[in-house]
């Protein structure tokens with residue numbers, strides 16, 4: 001059985017990033033969405049990325065950002081993967097010459113199988129909770145039972161995951177990967193090393209069950 005990959009999102013310090021890697025994270029997320037309490041600038045992101053060991057995915061999260069701003073960030077920060085969390089279309093997502101994942105906020109009627117075809121160039125679909133007016137990072141879960149068995153692309157489960165529910169989530173959904181932000185924070189925008197470690201241990205428990 002393959003291991004569920006782990007992305008920890010909302011990195012804002014070298015200390016938090018290294019703690020996540022030490023705990024076993026496969027990918028770190030950097031939020032380039034100015035209204036977010038987890039927003040980071042490209043220069044600090046670059047410093048953090050340069051402190052990382054090899055083989056850690058560096059994910060830049062954008063929400064309906066102007067293409068020239070995404071390109072500006074990419075010219076400074078050595079990102080390896082893009083995460084689009086707004087209403088970006090496939091042509092936009094493909095236009096940066098980097099692999100990407102597309103976030104989908106689950107609401108009644110969302111057809112993930114159709115979206116997997118629409119975003120056929122995406123490496124994976126990230127499924128998150130829907131809350132009007134908020135593009136993500138809500139801390140809310142959604143009904144995982146609405147997820148189809150075979151989406152046609154790897155699925156990254158997100159939305160309200162915590163050390164307390166992650167083993168049940170992994171066991172129930174069997175996603176390719178999980179993504180967490182608020183569930184491993186001690187304060188808005190500040191990660192907690194102990195919670196990150198508990199979260200990764202919960203993923204391993206879910207994998208083993």
Ligand SMILES: O=C(O)c1ccccc1N[C@@H]1O[C@H](COP(=O)(O)O)[C@@H](O)[C@H]1O
Nearest residue numbers: 009036135136137139158159160181182
């Ligand atoms: O983290 C944010 O501030 C954020 C802002 C805008 C869009 C997405 C954001 N984060 C992503 O949201 C999901 C779920 O987060 P949470 O675990 O419920 O807090 C996750 O993919 C984050 O990467």
